[in-house]
Amino acid sequence: MHILLAILVAYFLGTIPTALIVVYFLCGMDVRKSGSGNMGAMNTVRILKKHKGIKVAFIGFLIVWLGDMVKAIIAVIIIQLLISDFVTALSIATFFVILGHNYPIFLKFKGGRGAASFMGILLFFSFKIFISWILTIFVFMVLFEAAQTIIQQKKFTKQIIFYAISEQIIGRLFGELCAICIIYLIDGRLFIPAILGTSLIVISHHKRLSSQIMKLLK
Numbered sequence: 001m002h003i004l005l006a007i008l009v010a011y012f013l014g015t016i017p018t019a020l021i022v023v024y025f026l027c028g029m030d031v032r033k034s035g036s037g038n039m040g041a042m043n044t045v046r047i048l049k050k051h052k053g054i055k056v057a058f059i060g061f062l063i064v065w066l067g068d069m070v071k072a073i074i075a076v077i078i079i080q081l082l083i084s085d086f087v088t089a090l091s092i093a094t095f096f097v098i099l100g101h102n103y104p105i106f107l108k109f110k111g112g113r114g115a116a117s118f119m120g121i122l123l124f125f126s127f128k129i130f131i132s133w134i135l136t137i138f139v140f141m142v143l144f145e146a147a148q149t150i151i152q153q154k155k156f157t158k159q160i161i162f163y164a165i166s167e168q169i170i171g172r173l174f175g176e177l178c179a180i181c182i183i184y185l186i187d188g189r190l191f192i193p194a195i196l197g198t199s200l201i202v203i204s205h206h207k208r209l210s211s212q213i214m215k216l217l218k
């Protein structure tokens with residue numbers, strides 16, 4: 001009974017549409033019908049930057065990013081009260097809060113991609129793991145963006161970091177997969193939750209991944 005309740009709590013907390021609320025409040029638009037259509041912090045930036053300027057976009061990004069992290073942290077706290085086993089509680093919280101975020105039942109199962117919620121869980125348990133996760137992904141994104149630039153025979157510009165962060169999905173996913181190993185080395189208890197969370201994040205990027213691979217093959 002406790003496990004079922006934990007699953008429901010995590011999932012429905014995950015369905016809270018932070019980006020949808022913030023974008024509508026700040027510029028009256030539906031985040032699902034603008035930009036990439038993704039209900040996440042990066043699409044929030046794209047929409048608000050275009051319609052309200054960089055300052056509002058930055059504020060919107062922070063609110064959405066923090067909001068998606070906080071709802072995951074709340075899920076972990078509640079589920080730890082319901083389930084005593086650490087790994088089981090964290091695994092349920094991680095998987096179902098991201099599942100709810102990515103596939104919200106009230107929004108026709110069209111949500112975000114779950115990275116911010118996963119980051120919230122990592123930050124809650126270990127600042128060291130949180131920073132290591134971010135740095136690992138950042139390094140892979142920059143390396144893959146640099147490699148793509150060379151392959152396509154383009155010139156390196158100051159915007160390579162921007163493109164790496166906003167567009168380099170292949171490098172990002174490789175970084176997230178490698179980050180699982182780093183998480184295991186720092187705290188093995190987070191290994192299973194990391195696999196579950198990362199799996200959902202990778203699955204949610206399949207369309208963008210396919211699109212970028214096709215561009216490279218042209």
